[in-house]
């Protein structure tokens with residue numbers, strides 16, 4: 001490195017009085033920043049703080065964006081225009097959140113060109129190899145041992161992963177690669193906590209338990225108590241004929257969002273649900289098919305489901321109207 005001969009006084013004059021930057025001083029002396037900075041240390045001079053220097057450069061956002069994004073000048077060239085260091089421009093780009101051209105960007109020599117198929121395959125192959133070698137294949141898990149642990153010792157994937165000091169995913173991956181089959185379902189069911197194995201509540205305890213639950217969460221105390229309307233009789237129009245009509249209209253399937261189970265998969269004939277929960281209101285627009293499970297589910301959040309199915313019926317009627325038209 002060239003040693004720069006500059007006196008302390010001259011440096012002080014240029015830096016503090018004229019307010020030049022280190023970069024500008026370096027430019028005058030025809031050298032880079034570092035020898036000047038070294039001199040600063042040697043003379044025990046203080047450089048300006050970051051916030052002080054920032055104010056020095058007036059680089060408006062619009063102008064910077066125009067130069068960088070539209071005219072596509074490099075940071076070095078823009079730095080020359082503003083008479084500052086390129087690092088200042090980079091920092092300013094970051095501050096203004098203008099996307100900096102980086103390594104991720106496609107190289108300019110590839111502009112408008114494509115890789116040949118062969119090259120593409122090569123690239124993907126090497127990338128795959130790198131990935132597999134880097135993460136999954138570094139664990140050595142022999143098929144025999146895996147089989148023994150899983151089928152004979154009946155360990156779970158999690159426990160096997162712990163033994164090999166790897167993650168659950170690695171075991172699963174290896175399992176699939178060796179073409180192993182999961183254990184029988186019955187064998188996989190985990191027993192309830194060991195404490196209750198071969199133990200039972202005493203008769204007195206069972207009696208106490210049942211008696212303490214009598215009359216609780218029943219009738220009016222139940223959180224879903226709706227004022228006893230389930231005891232109201234259905235209106236005479238709500239007969240099998242009407243229900244069949246609705247089932248045919250609804251295509252014999254559940255209309256709960258995301259369900260759509262057909263009647264054939266239900267245990268009973270598909271139930272018909274009163275949309276407004278009032279049994280007296282038996283007319284087609286107030287009835288919809290729901291499977292057993294969802295017929296029970298709509299008993300909570302009644303306000304929400306009432307509005308949901310009413311909107312659904314309006315939509316369906318509109319569609320029907322347009323079709324007939």
Ligand SMILES: [Zn+2]
Nearest residue numbers: 254259291294
């Ligand atoms: Zn359903």
